[in-house]
Amino acid sequence: MTALLRLSGVTKTVRIPDAAPLTILDGVDLVVEPGERVSVVGRSGSGKSTLLNILGLLDSPSSGAFEFEGVPVERIGGRARDLRRGADVGFVFQQFNLLSGRTALENVMTPLLYATGRRFWRRRALATEMLERVGLGHRLDSLPEVLSGGEQQRVAIARALVRGPRLILADEPTGALDVETGASVIDLLEEVAAENDAALVVITHDPAVAARSEVRYRLDAGRLHAAAGVAA
Template sequence: MSRPEPTAAETLLSLRHVSRSVPIADDQLLTILADIDLEVGVGEHIGIVGRSGTGKSTLLNILGLLDAPTTGDMEFAGEPVQKISRNRAAAIRGRDIGFVFQQFNLLPGRTAVENVEAPLMYATGREFRNRRRSAEAMLERLGLGDRIEAKPNRLSGGEQQRVAIARALVREPKLVLADEPTGALDVETGRQVMEILDGITKDSGAALITITHDLGVANMATRQFSLSQGCLHPVLDGATAEALAGESR
């Protein structure tokens, strides 16, 4: 059963009538996202599914404060995004948003623990001083305590994605954005990785937004949405499989 939309007090991320357009030839605009409304609660898991070319990457960039809406209003933890500077947006990303990607994006010459430490290099005070201990503890939580000194070429695909998850979570972000997190994995490994990601974000209280074409991955979320022709549609109870299947073909 889907969870209802969060109340104002529970809301972490809010998009109201958000659109994104880019200029093309002859002073024309191409609308990539149109009139997006989305409320994400603290600790909630949202699944967004859609085909390639529907605006998934653009939406991810806006949710992660990597890009700004052309029109509409967006708030992160009660702070209006349109009014903040680039430096402030970068600070929020570094502190409060974790990213998990399809291709892992690990530093090839660094060990697992060094990869997880990387976000903490921008921390200060105790968080910076304890970076090694924090990275090791997060890898332990993900079942990689015996692999902390292994470099990516010595890790399986599933292990590499778990290192990437550890890196995304090591600063205890408020929001985790997962972009096709199982796309480079086989079905069983992908299921295991998603169970780990879903469980550890629940334990930490972080909200999780998973953008995917995989119905099984989307159905792990508390609420599901389909993205089609730049528009975001909630998927209602009883229609999940049919609606999501139509978007993922």
């Protein structure tokens, strides 16, 4: 079976005026199989968000090889890359990235505007159902500005999951939530991932969240290592 994601020797460097280039990722090797649960832990500044952006086709490596379902990413053109990201990748951003001036329902419906067939015509019903699943059925018409941080996080999660993506990328998905709500959110991420045989990659500082993954890594100064208890 072809791996969903395969990174070999991936680096990411950023040029800084009047200074040596800054290395953010340094020789990362990573394989993510369809349906796999993966967690990555690391301190702030270790390169976790940069890695997530590369996995989600928002950024490109400076060097190394990156394949998405066996296809080298550098061979996927800009428009084709956008279409694949929209169809196959669901992002749960740490900063939520909700559209201001749009209701919770409108925010969750947004990815479905690019769907086709039945999903497009049922976009309101699908978005409503997903908001109900994250406990916000009573907040459909609320704007992000009047939602709490935890509620905004749940809207962001509903938006990421509404298209049934094959790859779910979550950046600190429980960071703004209490322990009980955070556990229910991880339950939902795992449930939707299982429904779609989707891979789930979670960036987290929470050891309890990381422990739920089948495969666990630690990112330290741009280098990815198997976490304790995980085969290298």
